[in-house]
Amino acid sequence: MATLVREAGLPLELLDVGEPHQWVDYTVLPKFAELRKRGPLHYCPESMYGPYWSIVSHQHIMEVEGRPDIFSSSWERGGITIADRAEDRADEPQLPMFIAMDRPQHTGQRRTVAPAFTPAEMVRQNADIRRRTAELLDSLPVGETFDWTDRVSIELTTGMLAILFDFPWEDRRLLTKWSDAATDFEAIEDDAKNKARWDELFEMAAYFTNLWNERAQKEPRPDLISMMIHSDATKNMTPQEYLGNLVLLIVGGNDTTRNTMSGSAMVQTLHPGGWQKMMANPELIQNGVSELIRWQTPLAHMRRTAIEDFDIAGQTIRAGEKVVMWYLSANRDESVFPNGDVFDPERPNARRHLAFGFGIHRCVGARLAELQINILLEEMQKRKMSVEIVGEPVRVYSSFVHGFRKLPVIMRRG
Numbered sequence: 432m433a434t435l436v437r438e439a440g441l442p443l444e445l446l447d448v449g450e451p452h453q454w455v456d457y458t459v460l461p462k463f464a465e466l467r468k469r470g471p472l473h474y475c476p477e478s479m480y481g482p483y484w485s486i487v488s489h490q491h492i493m494e495v496e497g498r499p500d501i502f503s504s505s506w507e508r509g510g511i512t513i514a515d516r517a518e519d520r521a522d523e524p525q526l527p528m529f530i531a532m533d534r535p536q537h538t539g540q541r542r543t544v545a546p547a548f549t550p551a552e553m554v555r556q557n558a559d560i561r562r563r564t565a566e567l568l569d570s571l572p573v574g575e576t577f578d579w580t581d582r583v584s585i586e587l588t589t590g591m592l593a594i595l596f597d598f599p600w601e602d603r604r605l606l607t608k609w610s611d612a613a614t615d616f617e618a619i620e621d622d623a624k625n626k627a628r629w630d631e632l633f634e635m636a637a638y639f640t641n642l643w644n645e646r647a648q649k650e651p652r653p654d655l656i657s658m659m660i661h662s663d664a665t666k667n668m669t670p671q672e673y674l675g676n677l678v679l680l681i682v683g684g685n686d687t688t689r690n691t692m693s694g695s696a697m698v699q700t701l702h703p704g705g706w707q708k709m710m711a712n713p714e715l716i717q718n719g720v721s722e723l724i725r726w727q728t729p730l731a732h733m734r735r736t737a738i739e740d741f742d743i744a745g746q747t748i749r750a751g752e753k754v755v756m757w758y759l760s761a762n763r764d765e766s767v768f769p770n771g772d773v774f775d776p777e778r779p780n781a782r783r784h785l786a787f788g789f790g791i792h793r794c795v796g797a798r799l800a801e802l803q804i805n806i807l808l809e810e811m812q813k814r815k816m817s818v819e820i821v822g823e824p825v826r827v828y829s830s831f832v833h834g835f836r837k838l839p840v841i842m843r844r845g
């Protein structure tokens with residue numbers, strides 16, 4: 432077969448960087464380095480997710496993202512992650528969301544939520560986020576082991592989302608539970624767990640349908656639900672589309688910002704030099720935020736499906752083939768980011784990272800995420816706070832969400 436000839440010479444275990452166990456025991460980074468040495472594009476002929484192309488270079492991911500006319504995000508063609516829906520589960524409900532739509536539908540729905548993320552909105556949210564962050568940091572124990580993921584990363588990102596949706600504050604941890612269910616790659620492999628996962632998502636649908644009905648009776652307000660109710664592009668969404676877009680905003684805001692915050696604890700232990708330099712020179716924090724997002728890259732990939740044959744880097748991607756763009760690898764691409772494994776707040780081009788994607792789907796919440804992380808680092812700097820990892824980090828079983836379930840730390844001040 433043509434595809435096998437294209438890939439002659441490389442063993443499957445090197446090519447199949449999507450296999451999730453290697454993301455838990457974290458042996459995947461050297462594989463990406465090896466693949467980059469051998470070329471920008473690789474075809475994995477078989478895997479638990481079927482055959483797929485991997486794009487591992489910065490330049491070629493930008494090229495693919497720049498051609499949404501050729502490389503589709505549409506859920507109807509397979510969506511935006513490496514995992515397809517299993518054929519024997521074809522009766523499962525679909526969750527159409529605009530990250531997994533092509534133009535023109537994507538354009539209208541994105542435009543509806545974009546006003547929640549303008550610079551003016553960020554100024555409006557700044558004081559609130561800072562106050563909550565400061566209160567949280569002041570409540571943390573000094574000199575005792577605690578889980579940074581739960582106490583800091585999850586708490587801050589969930590609070591931010593509750594404010595964006597104007598979600599009942601006392602129920603905010605439901606947002607975390609639903610976000611985890613939506614992205615649970617482990618559950619997708621097991622029927623019983625998958626059913627429980629869908630039960631969570633139905634619970635979420637019922638909860639948000641109530642909020643929708645309540646707010647539909649009221650005047651427009653600057654929360655995301657009210658914005659969707661009153662916009663022409665979204666007011667007639669089907670219940671599935673509404674649920675899909677909620678999952679998108681919850682996962683978009685939750686797993687990503689959360690895992691960058693967890694990354695901030697990791698770099699303090701793994702790259703104390705860079706971290707201490709940033710803490711001694713707070714003017715480095717702004718660039719340090721981009722560097723942290725590059726270094727962590729909380730979504731390891733996005734996937735596209737080719738609509739037509741396309742020649743790239745001397746190879747032909749055929750219509751219908753799955754293309755996985757590994758942001759984690761692009762953000763370690765030696766030709767753009769020398770010593771990319773190192774966290775360096777003075778890296779001159781940190782902002783060129785691709786962790787937010789590129790092109791028409793580039794992350795709509797990027798400014799909000801940067802604001803949150805900026806405030807976290809500034810408030811830690813003011814308090815002379817630092818943490819050290821004191822136990823084995825537990826990583827997420829996924830080649831999509833690149834992050835942590837648990838991070839035991841000890842905090843010091845002064």
Ligand code: HEM
Binds near residue numbers: 684691794
């Ligand atoms: C460090 C934090 C974040 C990272 C790394 C991140 C990453 C991404 C990536 C990789 C994409 C897809 C880009 C592409 O296909 O080219 C995306 C899209 C998106 N993100 Fe984020 N995200 C973050 C924070 C947020 C936040 C805080 C929100 C909102 C609360 C959000 C909402 C969205 C939405 C709605 C989209 C879909 C955009 C579209 O399809 O047009 N993200 N994000």
